[in-house]
Amino acid sequence: MGEQGIESISEKHKLPQNWVILGGSLQSVEIAQTLKYLGYKVTLIVPSTHIIPSLDLEIAFILQTQLEAEGINILTKTQIIQVESIDGQKCLHTREQVIRTDEILVATPSKPNIESLGLPKVGVKWHKYNQLKVNLKLQTNNRRIYACGDVLGGFNCVNIANYEAKIAINNALSLPKLKVNYLSIPWAVLTNPMVAQVGFIETLAKQQYCQKEFFVLRQFYKNLIKAHIQDETTGICKLIVLRNGEIIGGSIFGSQAGELINIITLAITHKIKINQLADLYPIYPSFSEILQQISNLWQHLNPK
Numbered sequence: 001m002g003e004q005g006i007e008s009i010s011e012k013h014k015l016p017q018n019w020v021i022l023g024g025s026l027q028s029v030e031i032a033q034t035l036k037y038l039g040y041k042v043t044l045i046v047p048s049t050h051i052i053p054s055l056d057l058e059i060a061f062i063l064q065t066q067l068e069a070e071g072i073n074i075l076t077k078t079q080i081i082q083v084e085s086i087d088g089q090k091c092l093h094t095r096e097q098v099i100r101t102d103e104i105l106v107a108t109p110s111k112p113n114i115e116s117l118g119l120p121k122v123g124v125k126w127h128k129y130n131q132l133k134v135n136l137k138l139q140t141n142n143r144r145i146y147a148c149g150d151v152l153g154g155f156n157c158v159n160i161a162n163y164e165a166k167i168a169i170n171n172a173l174s175l176p177k178l179k180v181n182y183l184s185i186p187w188a189v190l191t192n193p194m195v196a197q198v199g200f201i202e203t204l205a206k207q208q209y210c211q212k213e214f215f216v217l218r219q220f221y222k223n224l225i226k227a228h229i230q231d232e233t234t235g236i237c238k239l240i241v242l243r244n245g246e247i248i249g250g251s252i253f254g255s256q257a258g259e260l261i262n263i264i265t266l267a268i269t270h271k272i273k274i275n276q277l278a279d280l281y282p283i284y285p286s287f288s289e290i291l292q293q294i295s296n297l298w299q300h301l302n303p304k
Contacts (some may be wrong), residue, residue, distance in 0.1 A: 016102030017041060020092060022080065026052060026155060026189050028107035029067070032192050036072050043073040043099060045092075050076060052189065054155075056201040056251040062236065063195055063253060085262070112151040136179040138168040140155075146172045156304070157187045183248070184269045185262045193235055193254045196261035198241045199268050200249030214248070215241045215301060221254045221293040226285035230255065237290045241298060245273035254288040263291060274298045 010168045021032050023046040032044040044051070044067075050060040051074060064074055075094075082093040083104070092099045112131065119168070124140045126132045131153035138146045148164035150156060163185050186198035205214050221227040221235030235254020241247050250264035267277065267302075275294035282288035 013209060015040070018100075018102040019043070019105060020045060020090075020099060020101040020103070021105045021107055023051065024053075024108040025110075026157070026187075029063075029109055030190050031105065032072050033067060035068070036067075036070055042071075043075065043101065045075045045078050045080065047079055048076065052195075054201075055150075055189075055195065055197060055239065058238065059195060059197070059236070059253050060250045063189070063191065066234065066253075067191075088122065093113070109153070110156065112152060114151060123193050137171050137176045138164060138172070139171070139176065140178060154182075160185055160187060184265060188258050188261070191231065194257040195251075195253050196257040197251045198245075198249065198261055199267045201251060202238075202240060202249075205240045205249065209242070213243055215243070215298070217241055217294050217297055217301075219290050219297060221287075221290070223293060224285070224287060224289055226287050227255065229285060237294055239274065239294055241274050243302070245275050245298070245302075246271060247274055252296045254287075260287060260291065263288070 003151070018041045019035055019036075020043045021028050023032070023044050024177045028044065029048070029051055032042050036042045050057065051064050052060055055063070058078075068074055078094050080092050084091050084093075086100075089100045089102065090104055092101070092104065114126070114132070119132075119140075122145065123142045124132065124145055132140055132151045134140055134147050134152060134232065138148055138152075140147055146168040148168040149161040152164065154160065160182075165182065166217060167180055170178050181249075183199045186196055188197070189195040200208065202216055205216075217239045219237050221237075222233045224233075227233045227235065232255040235257075237254070237260065238251045239247055240249035247264065247267050249259060250268075252260055252264075266272065267274075274295055275298060277291050278299065280288070280292050280295075282292060
């Protein structure tokens with residue numbers, strides 16, 4: 001094969017240079033950063049006020065700032081009203097502007113394919129977007145049918161699906177007594193740095209509790225020796241703590257966020273109070289030191 005033939009094949013399989021990602025899911029943010037790292041021009045469009053609606057607002061702002069600093073163009077509160085092809089390019093029309101791009105990637109929340117299962121015949125109902133209606137035991141309207149995973153909507157996270165599957169299988173095969181409690185299950189956005197979260201965020205805590213009933217504790221990665229050694233000082237650990245010391249939520253942006261959130265989740269699940277984390281003497285230096293530091297901050301704010 002001649003050089004001209006090789007070049008034509010190379011051009012044929014060349015990826016588009018400009019991408020628009022229609023977001024709204026965790027994966028849309030992950031894909032946007034990955035494509036940017038590969039050298040492509042990326043625009044992320046989301047309909048909500050911030051890039052991940054369920055994320056703590058402060059953490060979401062920090063994450064968006066990080067992505068924009070890396071060169072990703074992020075448009076929030078943006079609805080696409082028309083898409084058309086002009087001169088070989090795809091054009092997306094919003095109410096404010098026209099965005100030209102080589103390729104469009106739709107990474108919005110998935111819609112389960114359940115139409116062919118004949119569920120209405122057995123009394124099973126669902127919400128819009130084909131998300132099945134279940135109770136806390138994961139029972140559908142037909143008490144003999146249980147559901148878990150993507151058909152329930154929510155986050156497309158393996159650990160959450162595994163948690164739901166354990167409860168659904170137990171309740172289907174034995175006395176149905178287990179109930180889901182999503183406030184004790186962590187989830188993460190696999191960006192760099194990673195974002196991880198469990199339990200209450202600040203806005204939900206304000207809805208559930210009086211402002212005087214809880215504290216918002218923050219500690220930053222820049223105070224960690226390990227972060228300076230590895231040049232990963234961008235990060236924050238944020239805990240929501242009741243006045244009695246009970247931890248009800250945590251949000252982390254930074255290196256090892258996925259590992260640190262597991263410790264916070266354990267504390268929430270077993271009601272390990274914030275002052276007990278001061279008894280944690282992690283390996284020095286390590287990112288886990290941030291949990292001891294945030295416990296010391298609690299003792300300073302609430303000395304007893």
